[in-house]
Each structure stands twice: as C-alpha cells, then as structure tokens.
Amino acid sequence: MTAEEAKKKIAALTEQINHYNHQYYVNAISEVTDYEFDMLLKELEQLEEEHPTLKQEDSPTQRVGGTITKNFETVAHTYPMLSLSNSYNEEDLYEFDQRVQKGLEGEEYEYVCELKFDGVALSLTYKNGILKRGVTRGDGAQGDDITANIKTVRTIPLKAQGKDVPDFFEVRAEGFMSRASFDRINNDIAEENIRREQEGKKHLNMLANPRNAAAGTFKMQDSSVVASRQLDCYVYAYMSENDPVEKHEEALQKLKEWGFNVSPSYQRCRNMDEVIAYIKKWEEKRFELPLDTDGVVIKVNHIKQQKELGSTAKSPRWAIAYKYKAESATTALESITYQVGRTGAVTPVANLAPVQLAGTVVKRASLHNANEIERLDLHEGDQVFVEKGGEIIPKVTGVDLSQRLKDAKPFEFIHACPSCGTALERKEGEAAYYCPNELGCLPQVKGRIEHFVARKAMNIDSLGSERIEQMLEVGLIKDATDLYSLRKVDLIAKLEKFKDKSAEKMVAGIDASKEIPFSRVLFAIGIRFVGATVAEKLATHFRSLEALSKADRETLINVPEIGEKIADSILAFFQDPKQQAFIEKLKQTGVQLEMPEQEEATVEEAIFEGQTFVVSGVFQDYSRDELKKLIQRYGGKVVSSISKKLNYLVAGDKMGPSKKEKAEKLEVRIVSEQEFKDMLPL
Numbered sequence: 001m002t003a004e005e006a007k008k009k010i011a012a013l014t015e016q017i018n019h020y021n022h023q024y025y026v027n028a029i030s031e032v033t034d035y036e037f038d039m040l041l042k043e044l045e046q047l048e049e050e051h052p053t054l055k056q057e058d059s060p061t062q063r064v065g066g067t068i069t070k071n072f073e074t075v076a077h078t079y080p081m082l083s084l085s086n087s088y089n090e091e092d093l094y095e096f097d098q099r100v101q102k103g104l105e106g107e108e109y110e111y112v113c114e115l116k117f118d119g120v121a122l123s124l125t126y127k128n129g130i131l132k133r134g135v136t137r138g139d140g141a142q143g144d145d146i147t148a149n150i151k152t153v154r155t156i157p158l159k160a161q162g163k164d165v166p167d168f169f170e171v172r173a174e175g176f177m178s179r180a181s182f183d184r185i186n187n188d189i190a191e192e193n194i195r196r197e198q199e200g201k202k203h204l205n206m207l208a209n210p211r212n213a214a215a216g217t218f219k220m221q222d223s224s225v226v227a228s229r230q231l232d233c234y235v236y237a238y239m240s241e242n243d244p245v246e247k248h249e250e251a252l253q254k255l256k257e258w259g260f261n262v263s264p265s266y267q268r269c270r271n272m273d274e275v276i277a278y279i280k281k282w283e284e285k286r287f288e289l290p291l292d293t294d295g296v297v298i299k300v301n302h303i304k305q306q307k308e309l310g311s312t313a314k315s316p317r318w319a320i321a322y323k324y325k326a327e328s329a330t331t332a333l334e335s336i337t338y339q340v341g342r343t344g345a346v347t348p349v350a351n352l353a354p355v356q357l358a359g360t361v362v363k364r365a366s367l368h369n370a371n372e373i374e375r376l377d378l379h380e381g382d383q384v385f386v387e388k389g390g391e392i393i394p395k396v397t398g399v400d401l402s403q404r405l406k407d408a409k410p411f412e413f414i415h416a417c418p419s420c421g422t423a424l425e426r427k428e429g430e431a432a433y434y435c436p437n438e439l440g441c442l443p444q445v446k447g448r449i450e451h452f453v454a455r456k457a458m459n460i461d462s463l464g465s466e467r468i469e470q471m472l473e474v475g476l477i478k479d480a481t482d483l484y485s486l487r488k489v490d491l492i493a494k495l496e497k498f499k500d501k502s503a504e505k506m507v508a509g510i511d512a513s514k515e516i517p518f519s520r521v522l523f524a525i526g527i528r529f530v531g532a533t534v535a536e537k538l539a540t541h542f543r544s545l546e547a548l549s550k551a552d553r554e555t556l557i558n559v560p561e562i563g564e565k566i567a568d569s570i571l572a573f574f575q576d577p578k579q580q581a582f583i584e585k586l587k588q589t590g591v592q593l594e595m596p597e598q599e600e601a602t603v604e605e606a607i608f609e610g611q612t613f614v615v616s617g618v619f620q621d622y623s624r625d626e627l628k629k630l631i632q633r634y635g636g637k638v639v640s641s642i643s644k645k646l647n648y649l650v651a652g653d654k655m656g657p658s659k660k661e662k663a664e665k666l667e668v669r670i671v672s673e674q675e676f677k678d679m680l681p682l
C-alpha cells in the first residue's frame with residue numbers, strides 16, 4: 001500500500017468508525033456486530049502503526065468512544081474512565097501475558113478474571129461513607145452527573161457499611177438491566193400496544209436489548225421512571241489515593257464487606273492457562289446469569305504492579321478483555337411456524353433458507369414469543385441476522401432493513417392453537433401465549449409424558465417420543481399414570497411391530513421406576529418452574545408430596561431459594577382439580593411420593609460429638625448447607641463465629657481473609673474441603 005492509499009484508507013476507516021461509535025453511544029443502535037466493529041478498529045490501529053506520520057491526534061484508536069450529553073451537568077472524572085483493549089483469541093492473550101511479563105521485569109504476578117458485564121460504566125464517589133455522586137463514563141475525561149438516577153438502584157448502597165470505610169473513595173461499576181426486567185418492560189409495552197392497536201394509535205417501540213435499555217434508562221430525565229425499571233449494578237473496582245489493600249482481589253472482598261454488590265463470579269488465576277480455563281468454564285455457564293455478559297476481563301492482581309504497567313491514553317496496560325464471539329449470518333426468513341410445548345406455551349420458530357453458521361447448517365431459529373416477533377418487526381420475505389451464542393438453538397437477532405421488500409406484510413402471531421384449534425390465551429404479565437386445552441391438546445399431553453419418563457425424571461428409557469405418540473393414538477394411555485397399569489399382552493396386541501422382548505423390557509423399565517426417589521418423582525410431575533434442583537430442595541424440606549400439597553404460601557416462600565413465582569405456581573398446581581385428579585391416580589401407581597425416614601447416625605458414627613465447626617467460603621463438592629448437615633449428622637455442632645473454643649474452621653475458596661487471620665491468631669485448626677472429607681467415615 002502506498003502512503004497515498006494508506007492515507008485514504010485511514011480517512012475512510014476513521015469516518016466509518018466514528019459513525020458506528022455515534023450510532024452506538026448516542027443513538028443506542030448497533031449497525032454492525034461488535035466483532036465487525038472491533039475488526040475495523042484493529043485494521044485502523046495496524047495502519048497507524050505502519051504509517052505513524054498519518055496517525056491523527058483525535059483518531060478513534062486514541063480515545064474512549066462515548067460522549068457527554070447536554071441533559072445533565074457535565075463533571076470531570078477524578079480518575080479517567082478508560083476503555084479496555086480487547087481480543088477474540090487465545091493467541092492475543094498469550095501476547096498480552098508476554099507484555100505484562102516484560103513490563104514487570106521478572107517479578108512474579110497473577111491475574112484476576114471477571115466476567116465482562118454488558119451494561120454501562122458508572123463511577124460512584126463516596127465521601128465519609130456516603131454516596132455523593134454518580135457519573136457516566138462520557139468521553140472518559142468527563143461524564144454526565146446522573147446521581148439522582150443512580151440512587152434509584154437498590155443494590156447501590158447510599159451509605160457504605162463497616163468500620164474501616166475510607167473517608168474518600170470511588171468505585172467503578174457496571175449498571176445493567178437484568179433480562180427479567182427487560183422482558184417485563186417489553187411485556188408491558190406489548191400490552192400497551194394491544195390497547196393502542198384498538199384505539200388506532202401508533203405503537204411504542206420495544207426495547208432493543210438489555211444493554212441499550214440500561215444505557216437509555218440511566219440517562220432519563222425522570223428518576224421515578226428510572227426507579228420503576230429496576231436497574232441493577234455490579235461493582236468491579238475501587239480507586240483511592242491511599243489503598244487499604246494491596247491486591248485487586250482484596251479490593252473486591254472489601255467492597256463486598258462494605259455492602260457493594262460484587263458478582264461472586266471472579267477468580268484468581270496464577271497464569272494464562274488458568275485464565276483460559278476460566279474463559280472456557282464461563283463460555284456456556286454465563287447464560288445462566290441474570291444479565292448479559294460478552295466476555296471476560298483479565299486484570300493483573302497486584303495494585304502496585306498495575307501502577308508499574310500504567311495505561312495508554314485509551315486503555316490500561318494491566319488488563320485486557322477477551323470477548324466471546326457470537327457467530328452470526330444473514331439469511332432469508334421463509335416462514336414462521338408454531339410449536340406447542342408441554343406447558344401449552346406456544347413458541348414461534350423461524351424457518352430459514354439454510355445457512356452455514358459456526359460449523360453447522362442452520363435451518364431454524366427460535367423466536368421465543370410474540371413480543372420477539374413484534375420487537376424484531378418481522379415482515380414476510382425479510383433477510384434476517386441469525387446468531388449462535390451459548391444456546392444450542394440459534395436465534396434471530398435482527399432484520400436487514402435495507403433488503404426489505406416493498407409492500408411486505410408484517411407477521412402476525414396466530415390466535416388459535418396450531419394443534420387443536422383452541423383460542424390462545426395470554427396470562428397477565430407473561431410474554432407467552434398458551435393453549436388452555438391441557439387435557440385435549442396432543443403436544444401438551446405428549447410433552448408431559450415425555451418429561452415424566454425423561455432421564456433426569458423417572459428414567460424410563462424404553463419409551464421414546466414416537467412410542468408415546470402411538471400409545472396415545474391407540475388409546476393405551478391418557479397420561480403418565482396409565483403407564484403403570486400397562487400389560488405386556490395389551491402392548492403387543494395394540495402396537496404395530498411390537499415384539500415380545502421390547503414389551504417385556506418396557507414393562508420392566510416402568511416397574512423399575514417405582515424405585516426412583518421422591519425428589520425426582522416431584523420433578524417428573526412437571527409443576528411449572530419446579531426444575532430438578534428446586535424439586536430436590538422441596539423434597540428435602542417437605543419430605544412428602546402430601547406435606548408439600550398442604551403448604552401455604554408463607555411456608556413455601558420461607559423455604560430457602562423458593563421465591564414467590566415458584567410458590568404461586570405450586571399453589572396453583574395443587575388447587576387445580578385436573579391436577580388433583582392426576583395426583584390421586586399417581587398415588588395408586590406405587591411410585592415414591594415421600595422420602596425415606598432420615599437415618600440417625602449410630603453411636604460409632606458420631607465422630608464429631610462435642611466438637612464445634614465454622615464453615616466458610618465456597619466448596620467444590622458440597623454446598624455450605626450440605627457441609628453443615630454432614631457435620632450435624634456425625635454429631636458435630638455448627639456455630640457462626642470464630643472463638644478460642646472453636647475446634648475447626650472448614651475453609652473453602654473465597655473465604656474472607658479476616659476470618660482466616662482470626663482463626664490463625666486463636667490457633668483454631670483450619671481444614672480444607674479435602675481434609676474434612678478425609679475425616680468422614682467411609
């Protein structure tokens with residue numbers, strides 16, 4: 001490339017990037033994916049490196065992308081709010097590691113990994129423990145003072161707790177909107193639009209994604225509207241002149257002690273291999289979190305070393321972001337079909353012109369619910385963007401409006417069940433439409449039986465989907481309880497091509513499922529929102545279906561980890577006459593509807609008799625509760641505070657350093673999870 005060509009290319013790239021930045025930060029629109037954007041920026045960076053004389057002072061490679069608005073008071077940041085350099089591959093990470101190693105000239109170092117939360121950067125200033133100011137990142141040097149809006153976030157403490165809170169400090173946080181709030185607000189908008197439709201009024205726009213929604217909401221003028229949107233925040237950094245801590249990890253622990261919301265997902269890593277293991281670990285797991293994340297932030301742990309490494313004008317040299325790449329493609333939307341699930345929820349599915357995506361050919365993509373069709377504003381013949389993230393089913397993320405056909409009609413959600421024709425209903429506050437014909441709608445009946453026999457439930461593996469459908473069609477069964485009265489002769493007589501052996505195997509499999517423990521039977525029954533883990537919790541707590549069915553709302557909510565949504569669903573289930581009839585039939589089948597009597601430890605087993613334990617931190621193989629139960633089962637006593645009389649401190653990961661210090665000072669025996677396990681009888 002000649003200098004002249006390079007100059008032209010640099011100018012073109014700069015203009016393009018500035019345009020995308022403006023759209024992204026000011027109008028909350030992503031015209032290209034983050035990956036495409038980051039690649040353009042990298043290209044510009046490289047050109048500037050090769051032609052340093054052509055580098056412009058205000059190049060987008062040299063400054064933070066955001067801007068300040070005129071709607072709020074503009075304030076200068078005490079510490080600049082920088083960007084993070086980013087990477088999409090492991091090679092870049094090892095290069096980063098090399099640079100750190102070189103920069104630290106042979107000193108030992110370690111990293112802390114955190115998830116990269118996808119929201120908006122906030123700076124919060126505390127004076128004498130009181131929240132004084134909350135500011136957006138803006139252009140990095142100055143931001144918008146949005147203190148009033150920030151005070152509506154319930155997880156941001158107005159006053160820091162604890163005795164050792166410094167007089168003056170600042171924290172960095174990511175403000176975000178949880179996916180649940182995002183869905184709730186979009187539901188409200190959809191309901192409002194139904195009203196508007198009837199009144200012939202214009203529709204309101206749906207929120208595009210949680211990140212845009214958070215950015216827009218934090219900058220609203222009316223704080224009461226901001227409050228109603230229930231924003232949230234994670235705090236990830238502490239800054240002050242006089243550091244009370246030496247390491248970033250300790251800062252996170254301190255922040256937690258002072259009452260800040262610190263995500264427990266961070267982890268110390270001794271080297272790049274451990275960093276990469278962390279990245280792998282969270283690649284799929286992050287979709288279980290209540291908010292969107294788009295990568296991992298890797299930070300040098302020692303604050304002194306962070307200072308040694310310093311920053312460029314745009315980003316610190318002691319940190320890097322690894323971004324998970326969402327694979328995406330563009331293809332034609334051919335049609336929308338509808339599936340009915342076991343709960344009766346109707347899910348729209350996009351049928352696509354086959355397209356290559358992340359190594360597989362994709363023909364279908366999930367559209368979640370009616371809101372999604374409206375939000376995406378899907379029209380017949382549209383070209384759509386499809387993405388494959390951690391979910392197995394790809395999803396439609398947008399429409400290429402430049403290719404919309406003239407006179408294309410928008411898609412409308414169906415009004416009747418595609419399977420049984422019953423009019424669909426929408427429950428208040430829920431995004432999905434339901435077919436209310438629970439007992440007569442084949443996919444629902446079949447779905448419930450499939451769920452019942454699934455491996456994590458009753459584990460009857462001789463019963464495949466097709467077999468269940470046949471048995472329903474010929475009238476051998478009406479619901480899962482009928483399985484238990486099936487006889488070999490009937491099976492052979494009524495089912496086509498069904499051999500003696502298979503029939504025998506099936507009956508034996510069904511019979512064997514009578515030994516499946518109650519917790520899994522409870523899961524198999526298929527109460528909404530009662531997944532395998534919740535079922536386990538409920539079973540251990542109530543010990544029988546009878547007791548669970550009699551529990552009132554308050555009792556249910558008081559069970560650890562059982563929220564209002566689950567409690568209400570359980571109550572609705574047991575009040576439903578159809579379900580009551582099902583439970584009556586289930587009682588006749590001989591499946592386990594209660595837990596066996598709890599065994600008391602025998603005298604020989606009471607190895608912890610007279611001993612006291614404190615359990616602290618996070619463990620690999622047990623939850624804290626399980627550990628406590630084990631101690632009690634073997635005769636020990638669990639206490640909450642460390643004293644001289646204490647016998648053992650069972651220490652997991654992330655235990656507060658002050659606890660450890662105290663235990664060491666009082667010479668209490670500290671045991672690891674493994675050491676504790678070794679103490680247990682075989």
Ligand SMILES: NC(=O)c1ccc[n+]([C@@H]2O[C@H](COP(=O)([O-])OP(=O)(O)OC[C@H]3O[C@@H](n4cnc5c(N)ncnc54)[C@H](O)[C@@H]3O)[C@@H](O)[C@H]2O)c1
Pocket residue numbers: 020021024025029030031032033034035037038064065082083084086114115116117118119120121122137173174236297321
């Ligand atoms: N698609 C587009 O059109 C478009 C346009 C402009 C920018 N972008 C995207 O925006 C990003 C650039 O924005 P940026 O300069 O704000 O950088 P960045 O978002 O990549 O990184 C810096 C920010 O990360 C956030 N963050 C989240 N979790 C964190 C944690 N645990 N520790 C520290 N920081 C954490 C902070 O808010 C911080 O300000 C890029 O990812 C780019 O792809 C996209």
Ligand SMILES: [Zn+2]
Pocket residue numbers: 340417418419420421422435436437441442
């Ligand atoms: Zn139906």
